[in-house]
Amino acid sequence: MITKGVKDLRYYDSEIIIKRNNIRNIFITKSKNVKTGDIQCMSNDDLKIIFDLYDEIFFNNYFRENFKGTLKFSLSTRMTSAAGKTIYSRKIKLLEEAQESYEIRMGIKFFFEYYKVERDKIVSGIKTKDSLEAFQIVFEHELCHLIELHLYKESSCKKIRFKTMVYNMFAHTDVVHQLPSQKEIISEKYGLIIGQKVSFLNDGKTYNGFIYKINKRATVMVKDNKGTYGDEMGNVYSKWYVQFEKLNY
Ligand SMILES: [Zn+2]
Incomplete structure (x- = not known):
């Protein structure tokens, strides 16, 4: 060659x-x-x-x-x-x-x-x-x-x-x-950061949790005894995907 x-x-x-x-x-x-x-x-x-x-x-x-x-x-x-x-x-x-x-x-x-x-x-x-x-x-x-x-x-x-x-x-x-990155653009636009406490409404009920991930939607971890995600403190969570517009913080 x-x-x-x-x-x-x-x-x-x-x-x-x-x-x-x-x-x-x-x-x-x-x-x-x-x-x-x-x-x-x-x-x-x-x-x-x-x-x-x-x-x-x-x-x-x-x-x-x-x-x-x-x-x-x-x-x-x-x-x-x-x-x-x-x-x-x-x-x-x-x-x-x-x-x-x-x-x-x-x-x-x-x-x-x-x-x-x-x-x-x-x-x-x-x-x-x-x-x-x-x-x-x-x-x-x-x-x-x-x-x-x-x-x-x-x-x-x-x-x-x-x-x-x-x-x-x-x-x-x-x-x-x-x-x-998408994450940075969204963080800037909505003022959201990982770990931040948020709440959202679903079927008339308010859920409280924290932001775990930011992609096209926010991944929110909500304390839930029936949840399948645990942390080292022994807390149990369920995972929710929530549109940014629906989050209160
Ligand atoms: Zn390269």
Whole structure:
């Protein structure tokens, strides 16, 4: 396999900023959905556009010229912790010829909800200015997973090889994002926190408990002798899922 040194690409910080910004500007002119740095709507085609731009501007067309496998792009609204994901599936074709097949999946909600919490949004160690920049940086992280999978058949952003590559290519100093999570957005909107005492009405009866978890609804633990959940103090609880609007606190 000719790698043409794709894994050894190295740019100065100033070059990276210029390249990233070029991609941003060209992407905005090419995309039918994204017209500013504030992502309101996106399609799989946008991922293809942005991928081709990265291939051209950062990877010197490495993928266009050398990659024979298949690459898929998708958007998910169900991702709750990772904002991006690179999936590797090796299809064994006839004649036992293995074909590389990858999918880059982006958790689009993180970018739609970028502005829901007011604070700095650091992604991979970089303070982002808007949701498109955050999107690009998460995408860059996934591109490094793609390169590792393509070259080594395994990838881990916890390991030094990945961290070195992502730093040399994109000047990422970290491998995590601090984009607002659903939990944080809800905590901010309703002022709810884990452990908080709450009450709610059900069938005319008031129940008192505390918040155990926050997802799409609140998980509330209510003291109940017939409950099936116990704590180390010997208390027994039943578990309720309650809409945020129905909670009193
Ligand atoms: Zn990763």
